Structure formats: C-alpha cells, structure tokens
Amino acid sequence: MATIQPAVQAGKEINIPTGIVFVEGPVKADVLANLSINQKLTNFRAPERQYESMIIVANLPEGMVYIARYGNEIVGYILFHYPSQYSRWNKHPRILELGAIEVSQDYKRHGIGTSLLKVAFENPVMEEFVVITTEFFWHWDLKNSGLDVMSYQRMLNKLFSVVDFRKRRTDDPDILEHPANMLMVRFGSMVSKAYVNAFEELIYQNSLVE
Numbered sequence: 001m002a003t004i005q006p007a008v009q010a011g012k013e014i015n016i017p018t019g020i021v022f023v024e025g026p027v028k029a030d031v032l033a034n035l036s037i038n039q040k041l042t043n044f045r046a047p048e049r050q051y052e053s054m055i056i057v058a059n060l061p062e063g064m065v066y067i068a069r070y071g072n073e074i075v076g077y078i079l080f081h082y083p084s085q086y087s088r089w090n091k092h093p094r095i096l097e098l099g100a101i102e103v104s105q106d107y108k109r110h111g112i113g114t115s116l117l118k119v120a121f122e123n124p125v126m127e128e129f130v131v132i133t134t135e136f137f138w139h140w141d142l143k144n145s146g147l148d149v150m151s152y153q154r155m156l157n158k159l160f161s162v163v164d165f166r167k168r169r170t171d172d173p174d175i176l177e178h179p180a181n182m183l184m185v186r187f188g189s190m191v192s193k194a195y196v197n198a199f200e201e202l203i204y205q206n207s208l209v210e
C-alpha cells in the first residue's frame with residue numbers, strides 16, 4: 001500500500017462558553033506526547049490507553065490523528081489507518097479506515113465532532129482513498145447520549161454524511177451481527193473507477209443476493 005503524505009496542518013477554532021477549542025491535524029506523535037488527555041474520553045477504553053493508541057496511529061506510515069485541543073488537553077480526536085489485516089477491507093489497495101471519533105462528555109454538542117470530520121476531509125490526500133467506517137453499536141455511548149440504539153445510528157449516519165459518507169449494505173458478518181451496526185463509505189473524488197469496482201467486489205463475499 002502507498003505511504004500517505006499528509007497535507008500541511010489544517011485547523012479550525014470553535015468557541016465554547018469557557019474558551020476556544022482548536023481542531024487540528026494531522027498531529028505528529030511528538031506533538032501528542034506534549035499534551036494531556038481529557039479524563040472523560042472513556043468511550044472506547046481508559047483515557048491513558050486511548051492516548052497510547054493515538055500515538056501508535058500517529059507513528060504509522062499511513063496513520064493520521066486529528067485532535068480537538070483545549071489548552072494543552074486533548075478533548076476529542078479522530079483517527080485514520082489501514083483496516084486490520086484480518087478484515088476483508090484490507091485487501092483493497094487504496095482504502096483507509098476511520099478508526100474512531102470521540103469527543104469528551106464535557107465538550108459534546110458544540111460542533112466539535114462535525115469539525116473533526118470537516119478538518120480531516122479538507123486534507124486533499126483523502127480524495128485519493130476509499131474511506132470506510134465500520135460502526136458497531138457496542139462502541140456507542142448509549143448511556144450518556146439519551147438516544148436509543150437506532151436513534152444513535154441515525155445520529156451517526158447524519159454526522160458522517162456531512163463529509164459525504166454513505167451507508168452501504170454488506171455481508172460482512174461483523175456488520176450483520178446487529179441491525180444497528182452499519183458500514184459507511186466515502187469515495188474520494190480522485191479514486192479511479194478500477195478502485196471503485198475493486199471495493200464493490202469486497203462488499204459481498206458470502207452470498208450473491210443483496
């Protein structure tokens with residue numbers, strides 16, 4: 001797979017009642033190493049472990065980490081990397097996975113999640129990739145969001161559609177495991193027809209019927 005050359009850092013400022021949150025990236029590992037992690041970034045794993053994962057992703061040749069920063073604290077992030085070598089998606093030569101997006105409980109509903117997506121997809125390199133997100137409901141914040149599982153799915157569908165992700169049906173067993181799980185896909189504008197077709201061939205592998 002190709003090594004990604006991220007564009008120069010992009011950013012956006014968001015005014016919240018207590019100050020300004022900076023949404024920026026791609027952020028290098030040495031920059032992350034000088035920041036702290038908000039202790040309410042607990043959705044996927046303990047904050048310190050998630051912080052370690054972010055540094056690992058930032059050190060990958062293709063890895064991209066964008067952060068929402070309040071002072072020296074990371075209060076949100078979005079990560080991109082190649083799909084796991086064990087997944088069907090990894091067979092595609094020009095694919096990236098949106099690994100996670102999270103905003104701390106204290107900073108939600110200020111447009112930070114939307115801005116993380118917008119800033120990340122302002123990077124022209126994204127136009128050269130098929131970007132996927134495999135959404136599993138067991139990763140969602142049903143406890144604090146006030147949303148039931150299908151409403152949460154609709155919320156994410158709307159959120160990701162801001163940067164042109166579209167929900168796709170697939171026979172990926174992990175997606176089929178629960179009706180709320182979903183695959184969302186974004187085709188970069190520079191992705192060739194051959195790579196689009198190669199992706200379409202991966203969508204259904206276990207059956208002939210959609």
Ligand SMILES: CC(C)(COP(=O)(O)OP(=O)(O)OC[C@H]1O[C@@H](n2cnc3c(N)ncnc32)[C@H](O)[C@@H]1OP(=O)(O)O)[C@@H](O)C(=O)NCCC(=O)NCCS
Pocket residue numbers: 043099100101102103104107108109110111112113114115135139140141144145146147155156159
């Ligand atoms: C999903 C998530 C990143 C959104 O972050 P955010 O900064 O709150 O998102 P935004 O403020 O940009 O919200 C965009 C829109 O999504 C919808 N939305 C977000 N959270 C919502 C909620 N709890 N209830 C209803 N609508 C909601 C709203 O339409 C909102 O726009 P509005 O506030 O103008 O009404 C955040 O809720 C989160 O970290 N969740 C836990 C992790 C997760 O589920 N990640 C996705 C799977 S990888």
